[in-house]
Amino acid sequence: MSDAIDLPPVLDLVAAPGLLESFVQRRGDRLCIDASRVQRLGAQCLQILLAARNAWAEDGNALDIQNPSEDFTASLELLGTSVGGLTNGTQKASGETDR
Amino acid sequence: MEDPLAAIKVTFFQECEEQLAELESGLLAMESNVADSETVNAVFRAVHSMKGGAGIFAMDALVRFAHIFETSLDKVRSGVLSATPPVVAVFLRAADLLADLVRAAREDSAVDEARIAALGVEFERIDHLDGAPEAAHVVPASECSAGDGGGQSGGVSTWNIVFTPDQALYAKANETALLLRELHRLGEVEVELDESGLPELQDMDPEGAYLTWRVTLRGECGEEDIRDVFEFVQEDCHLEISKAEPYGFDPGTVITGDNGFKFEFFAPIVEEPEEEDRKAEVKSEANVQAAVERPDPAAPAAAGAPPPQSKTVQAIAAKTEAASSVGATIRVDLDRVDRMIDLVGELVINEAMLSQRVLEAGIARSSGVAMALEELENLTREIQDSVMAIRAQPVRSVFQRMPRLVREVAAMTGKQVRLVTEGEATEVDKTVIERIADPLTHMIRNAIDHGLESTDRRIAEGKPAEGTVRLTALHRSGRIVLEVSDDGGGINRPRVRQKAIERGLISPDAQLTDEEVDNLIFLPGFSTAEQLSDISGRGVGMDVVRQSIQALGGRISISSRPGKGSTFSLSLPLTLAVLDGMVVSVQGHTLIIPLGVIVETLKPRREDVFPLDGDLNVLKLRGGYVPIVDVALCLGYGAQHSDPAQSVALLVEGEGGARAVLLVDAIHGQKQVVIKSLEANYRAVRGIAAATVMGDGRVALILDVDAMVQNTATDARRDLAESRQLEASAGER
Amino acid sequence: MNVTVLTVDDSRAMRDMLRHSLVAAGFRVIQAEDGLHGLEVLASESPDVIVTDINMPRMDGFGFIQAVRSDAARRATPVLVLTTEVDVEKKNRAREAGATGWIVKPFDPEKLVDAIRRVAA
Numbered sequence: 032m033s034d035a036i037d038l039p040p041v042l043d044l045v046a047a048p049g050l051l052e053s054f055v056q057r058r059g060d061r062l063c064i065d066a067s068r069v070q071r072l073g074a075q076c077l078q079i080l081l082a083a084r085n086a087w088a089e090d091g092n093a094l095d096i097q098n099p100s101e102d103f104t105a106s107l108e109l110l111g112t113s114v115g116g117l118t119n120g121t122q123k124a125s126g127e128t129d130r
Numbered sequence: 131m132e133d134p135l136a137a138i139k140v141t142f143f144q145e146c147e148e149q150l151a152e153l154e155s156g157l158l159a160m161e162s163n164v165a166d167s168e169t170v171n172a173v174f175r176a177v178h179s180m181k182g183g184a185g186i187f188a189m190d191a192l193v194r195f196a197h198i199f200e201t202s203l204d205k206v207r208s209g210v211l212s213a214t215p216p217v218v219a220v221f222l223r224a225a226d227l228l229a230d231l232v233r234a235a236r237e238d239s240a241v242d243e244a245r246i247a248a249l250g251v252e253f254e255r256i257d258h259l260d261g262a263p264e265a266a267h268v269v270p271a272s273e274c275s276a277g278d279g280g281g282q283s284g285g286v287s288t289w290n291i292v293f294t295p296d297q298a299l300y301a302k303a304n305e306t307a308l309l310l311r312e313l314h315r316l317g318e319v320e321v322e323l324d325e326s327g328l329p330e331l332q333d334m335d336p337e338g339a340y341l342t343w344r345v346t347l348r349g350e351c352g353e354e355d356i357r358d359v360f361e362f363v364q365e366d367c368h369l370e371i372s373k374a375e376p377y378g379f380d381p382g383t384v385i386t387g388d389n390g391f392k393f394e395f396f397a398p399i400v401e402e403p404e405e406e407d408r409k410a411e412v413k414s415e416a417n418v419q420a421a422v423e424r425p426d427p428a429a430p431a432a433a434g435a436p437p438p439q440s441k442t443v444q445a446i447a448a449k450t451e452a453a454s455s456v457g458a459t460i461r462v463d464l465d466r467v468d469r470m471i472d473l474v475g476e477l478v479i480n481e482a483m484l485s486q487r488v489l490e491a492g493i494a495r496s497s498g499v500a501m502a503l504e505e506l507e508n509l510t511r512e513i514q515d516s517v518m519a520i521r522a523q524p525v526r527s528v529f530q531r532m533p534r535l536v537r538e539v540a541a542m543t544g545k546q547v548r549l550v551t552e553g554e555a556t557e558v559d560k561t562v563i564e565r566i567a568d569p570l571t572h573m574i575r576n577a578i579d580h581g582l583e584s585t586d587r588r589i590a591e592g593k594p595a596e597g598t599v600r601l602t603a604l605h606r607s608g609r610i611v612l613e614v615s616d617d618g619g620g621i622n623r624p625r626v627r628q629k630a631i632e633r634g635l636i637s638p639d640a641q642l643t644d645e646e647v648d649n650l651i652f653l654p655g656f657s658t659a660e661q662l663s664d665i666s667g668r669g670v671g672m673d674v675v676r677q678s679i680q681a682l683g684g685r686i687s688i689s690s691r692p693g694k695g696s697t698f699s700l701s702l703p704l705t706l707a708v709l710d711g712m713v714v715s716v717q718g719h720t721l722i723i724p725l726g727v728i729v730e731t732l733k734p735r736r737e738d739v740f741p742l743d744g745d746l747n748v749l750k751l752r753g754g755y756v757p758i759v760d761v762a763l764c765l766g767y768g769a770q771h772s773d774p775a776q777s778v779a780l781l782v783e784g785e786g787g788a789r790a791v792l793l794v795d796a797i798h799g800q801k802q803v804v805i806k807s808l809e810a811n812y813r814a815v816r817g818i819a820a821a822t823v824m825g826d827g828r829v830a831l832i833l834d835v836d837a838m839v840q841n842t843a844t845d846a847r848r849d850l851a852e853s854r855q856l857e858a859s860a861g862e863r
Numbered sequence: 864m865n866v867t868v869l870t871v872d873d874s875r876a877m878r879d880m881l882r883h884s885l886v887a888a889g890f891r892v893i894q895a896e897d898g899l900h901g902l903e904v905l906a907s908e909s910p911d912v913i914v915t916d917i918n919m920p921r922m923d924g925f926g927f928i929q930a931v932r933s934d935a936a937r938r939a940t941p942v943l944v945l946t947t948e949v950d951v952e953k954k955n956r957a958r959e960a961g962a963t964g965w966i967v968k969p970f971d972p973e974k975l976v977d978a979i980r981r982v983a984a
Contacts, residue, residue, distance in 0.1 A: 074306035111321030142876035185969025362964035
């Protein structure tokens with residue numbers, strides 16, 4: 032059984048409570064996150080993504096991120112992490128960023 | 131395209147006028163203790179807003195003084211300073227100075243620094259009056275002082291920054307990602323995310339703040355530059371900035387990063403850091419992209435946004451403005467309104483013509499067509515009134531200038547004066563408003579300077595020490611009536627008479643009624659003041675006032691009671707676009723004579739007409755003689771003198787009070803006509819003021835009565851003297 | 864994507880100046896004349912950044928910012944306060960009300976645009 036979350040374009044303060052809720056509800060399943068529509072990622076939603084990664088790792092379930100948009104990737108790098116950092120538990124991110 | 135800044139400046143000055151008026155009325159309310167806190171707020175806002183606008187255009191004196199003023203007002207607003215009469219008095223004077231500074235800024239003229247300094251001292255005094263803490267007359271300047279030396283500009287430094295946002299940072303819509311983006315602009319950035327504070331998913335507050343960022347920044351920036359990035363959030367985060375060991379490379383050194391990044395060091399060029407940046411950028415090739423670019427005001431959009439297409443943007447913005455500005459008023463170009471007034475004028479004429487045609491066609495009054503036409507007529511009138519109302523404005527704008535004038539004149543004459551205004555909301559055409567300001571100013575000066583007695587004298591006569599000048603406006607039978615009255619000594623008739631005789635305006639033995647004596651002050655060149663004072667204006671007498679009022683189609687009259695005071699009344703038309711006229715005919719031509727100048731109509735008897743030398747005839751009228759103007763002859767309609775006995779005579783009063791009798795063939799009634807400029811459509815014609823189109827489609831000329839009256843005697847004064855002499859001699863008969 | 868800025872200021876000259884500076888910088892500009900008007904505009908618009916004056920009739924800048932921050936849909940919108948006050952107290956009040964940042968008047972257009980860019984996502 033696999034579940035999916037389609038991330039909204041704007042992941043800001045206003046989006047954070049909903050995002051957290053959607054992870055809490057899907058706990059216990061493999062999860063696929065579609066990040067193709069993301070234009071903006073704020074630090075608070077990043078926290079939730081990171082906490083979700085930890086939770087899924089703890090549960091031993093797979094957590095995948097699919098089709099990360101350019102903006103999504105760029106925002107992660109700006110914030111000191113990467114798409115990989117959201118899935119494989121690697122906390123360090125490449126320092127050299129493009130933007 | 132016109133300079134948008136110039137246009138904004140115009141708006142700024144317009145706004146200043148409004149704010150100065152608001153300021154003045156608010157302060158006056160404070161002065162008379164009827165001010166509530168909103169009034170004080172409005173006063174503060176007015177000054178504050180002027181300061182803000184003046185700042186845009188670097189009007190320094192204005193900004194400086196507005197700031198001092200505002201600081202004091204703010205104290206009143208916050209209750210630190212109470213608005214006692216001496217405090218409000220300083221505020222009023224400050225408002226006057228502010229108005230002058232605005233004017234100086236507009237005219238780009240010199241500023242009276244001494245006056246600013248003097249008022250600055252006054253402000254300090256009132257601050258101490260209330261035992262308030264020392265006034266901080268700080269001129270607003272850039273908040274940021276120079277960097278505290280954390281990092282020298284010019285050299286490349288490495289900074290370690292530890293940043294932990296609080297929840298409040300996000301609640302205020304600040305965002306770590308954006309702050310990091312800003313750091314990228316300062317130099318090379320490495321970001322390390324510390325998520326050790328992250329709680330379990332289920333324990334998380336979605337709006338909490340759990341992360342810390344460690345940033346290494348390499349760039350040519352000081353600590354201050356970095357602090358500037360965090361300026362908005364410094365109280366909502368934990369921030370540590372420390373300097374790593376400096377890069378001691380000599381100019382010219384090239385370092386190459388492990389990803390191929392190259393950096394060449396130049397000698398510090400303090401003056402042109404941007405230039406250096408650009409060179410560095412070129413060298414650094416593609417790896418360092420938009421991030422190191424200097425802030426470019428033309429491209430503020432976030433990275434990845436398409437370049438702004440300013441045409442489209444402007445169009446969209448304009449549309450949005452139209453949609454979003456839901457104000458109670460709109461600003462319309464005056465030309466457009468005038469064009470509309472013109473068109474409505476045409477409509478009125480057209481409608482009148484149509485009515486006439488219908489009548490001529492023999493259609494019964496009770497027919498549907500006639501009824502519909504009547505409705506159309508009503509509608510047209512209504513439209514005309516509404517359009518005229520667009521141009522109408524309350525006289526408030528003029529009235530509001532008067533308190534200051536009164537204060538100034540009172541100070542100059544040493545008299546105590548109270549100004550009472552009534553009917554400020556009375557509306558009248560904008561042109562009329564613009565043109566009554568000067569006459570009113572003069573009349574008020576006159577009322578204080580000449581009307582009111584000195585304080586000592588008032589006390590001696592048992593009057594209140596403070597004199598009262600009353601300015602009122604009201605609508606009366608389709609006209610606006612403005613009155614300026616004082617409770618002074620009234621017109622000193624023996625003095626006036628004496629002056630008039632000295633100046634040859636009347637013969638020494640002329641018998642004049644009180645009213646006639648009072649009216650002598652309107653004669654050109656008459657002045658009762660022993661010496662022309664500064665206050666009432668050099669050489670400007672009541673004759674000029676009368677002239678400008680008459681030029682507006684108005685009349686001025688005076689009533690005076692010895693010991694009680696005088697009242698000057700101005701009666702003016704509400705608009706200059708339509709005219710109430712008497713329709714007359716002369717040799718088959720239709721003419722309009724402005725109703726305002728007609729004193730009375732009479733049927734002359736042959737035995738009352740006396741020929742004088744030359745072409746001039748005079749008419750004996752109630753013991754006096756008035757020159758006769760044969761309109762037909764004047765306008766060249768006929769070569770022969772009309773027979774006065776066969777004519778209708780209109781006694782008219784022109785400029786300067788000169789009277790004459792106009793001879794016409796017949797009177798056809800009164801009519802409101804739309805004025806069409808003859809000069810604009812044809813050319814100026816002597817004796818004709820303007821034209822109008824009658825219901826039958828024919829053009830009728832509007833008589834220039836002043837020119838007609840002047841025609842009979844080249845000099846109105848001599849003319850009057852002559853007639854007075856005649857009057858006097860008639861009295862002897 | 865175009866950055867839309869809502870300016871709220873009761874002074875016509877200031878509004879014109881803001882519009883001029885911001886349009887020149889490529890922003891889409893919408894304007895309101897006081898706090899209440901600003902809230903009305905927000906009913907139909909979602910600006911990326913709001914720039915507001917403090918001293919205004921009807922509803923001042925503090926009230927306006929509070930209202931924006933308590934609107935679930937708008938509370939993440941950055942609000943910059945335009946102020947001539949160097950006075951810390953005013954700035955703090957604006958911050959407490961939820962202001963994202965501030966611009967000290969008289970602003971120069973570059974600084975204004977820069978401040979907006981800094982807070983605009």
